[in-house]
Amino acid sequence: MRLLHRASxxxxxxxxxxxxxxxxxxxxxxxxxxxxxxxxxxxxxxEAHAWQxxxxxxxxxxxxxxxxxxxxxxxxxxxLYRRAIQLALSEMEGQGWGTPPxxxxxxxxxxxxxxxxxxxxxQDNGMIIADYPDSRHTEVDGYFQVxxxxxxxxxxxxxxxxxxxxxxxxxxxxxxxxxxxxxxxxIWTAGRRVKRVQQANIxxxxxxxxxxxxLAEALxxxxxxxxxxAGLFLDEMGALLDELPVALDRFGRLSGSLDGAPHERAINLxxxxxxxxxxxxxxxxxxxxxxxxxxxERLAVLVLKEALxxxxxxxxxxxxxxxxxxxxxxxxxxxxxxxxADGWVDLSRLGEDQRLLLRHDLQQIRALKRRAxxx
Numbered sequence: 001m002r003l004l005h006r007a008s009x010x011x012x013x014x015x016x017x018x019x020x021x022x023x024x025x026x027x028x029x030x031x032x033x034x035x036x037x038x039x040x041x042x043x044x045x046x047e048a049h050a051w052q053x054x055x056x057x058x059x060x061x062x063x064x065x066x067x068x069x070x071x072x073x074x075x076x077x078x079x080l081y082r083r084a085i086q087l088a089l090s091e092m093e094g095q096g097w098g099t100p101p102x103x104x105x106x107x108x109x110x111x112x113x114x115x116x117x118x119x120x121x122x123q124d125n126g127m128i129i130a131d132y133p134d135s136r137h138t139e140v141d142g143y144f145q146v147x148x149x150x151x152x153x154x155x156x157x158x159x160x161x162x163x164x165x166x167x168x169x170x171x172x173x174x175x176x177x178x179x180x181x182x183x184x185x186x187i188w189t190a191g192r193r194v195k196r197v198q199q200a201n202i203x204x205x206x207x208x209x210x211x212x213x214x215l216a217e218a219l220x221x222x223x224x225x226x227x228x229x230a231g232l233f234l235d236e237m238g239a240l241l242d243e244l245p246v247a248l249d250r251f252g253r254l255s256g257s258l259d260g261a262p263h264e265r266a267i268n269l270x271x272x273x274x275x276x277x278x279x280x281x282x283x284x285x286x287x288x289x290x291x292x293x294x295x296x297e298r299l300a301v302l303v304l305k306e307a308l309x310x311x312x313x314x315x316x317x318x319x320x321x322x323x324x325x326x327x328x329x330x331x332x333x334x335x336x337x338x339x340x341a342d343g344w345v346d347l348s349r350l351g352e353d354q355r356l357l358l359r360h361d362l363q364q365i366r367a368l369k370r371r372a373x374x375x
Contacts, residue, residue, distance in 0.1 A: 045158035066325035120341030270343025319361035
């Protein structure tokens with residue numbers, strides 16, 4: 001089942017090869033127009049990536065909701081990916097590599113796939129390659145290995161760092177033929193082995209960003225067929241939710257882990273709020289055959305599947321948006337101060353009403369985790 005949404009004109013902002021022309025934007029969009037004018041008409045990849053905090057602040061001045069800003073940051077990251085891949089392809093063709101030997105698709109995973117990116121993500125990507133005979137493996141995989149290395153290097157140089165866990169198309173683990181991906185998923189979901197569940201968890205939120213999108217659709221079909229038969233796998237995924245505690249103590253008071261905290265008033269809302277919410281919604285979605293990847297859409301479809309009440313879905317959707325708003329404001333502040341963008345939020349900056357809402361949202365997420373584990 002898929003929900004139908006009216007397309008937003010905002011989503012066309014970074015859909016083309018070039019950035020939008022600020023002269024064509026109306027006066028009503030002056031903050032965005034000014035931000036684009038500062039960037040210039042032909043930015044390099046590093047310039048375009050470094051401009052993202054300016055983009056986020058312009059969109060905040062336009063009073064866009066945090067979830068929409070997150071979508072647009074994701075769209076801009078997609079633009080950076082497409083540009084890096086196109087530059088790598090042109091360079092390879094100029095060096096005699098020719099054009100891609102078979103159809104392929106570059107996918108993004110994690111928050112980028114869910115279109116929930118904030119500032120400062122690293123790379124999480126992979127590649128699905130159309131099936132070809134084993135006799136051509138050296139030729140075909142050699143080409144895509146070089147492509148994967150070159151576009152991920154370009155993104156790294158632009159400011160989107162290489163994934164420390166090696167979840168990138170430059171590595172064979174995340175670059176496979178479609179049939180190999182199907183076999184890999186069958187192995188990962190066949191039982192209750194923690195490492196395999198963790199690896200599958202990375203892949204299960206994915207979306208095509210460049211290339212032949214039907215390959216990604218075919219892999220999504222495979223996921224949809226496998227999940228209803230993967231009871232032990234889903235049970236272990238539920239058990240792993242315990243590794244994502246929310247930032248509450250046993251009395252329901254705000255209290256996060258101070259490991260790596262910049263100061264004692266900080267709570268990592270990415271690790272101890274957003275990620276537990278996203279993981280619990282993903283698990284429920286897999287249990288109930290939901291094909292959507294975006295967390296907001298998943299929550300809506302879970303109501304149609306009678307897995308969540310409409311009231312609970314609305315509350316969790318609102319919680320996600322409030323968390324994204326808190327994180328985005330703090331990230332912009334961190335960039336301005338030179339600290340950079342991370343997942344920490346300073347509780348002392350929040351008013352009493354915000355702290356009460358945050359406690360309420362975290363209690364909702366804790367209850368959702370229990371619900372997701374039950375199935």
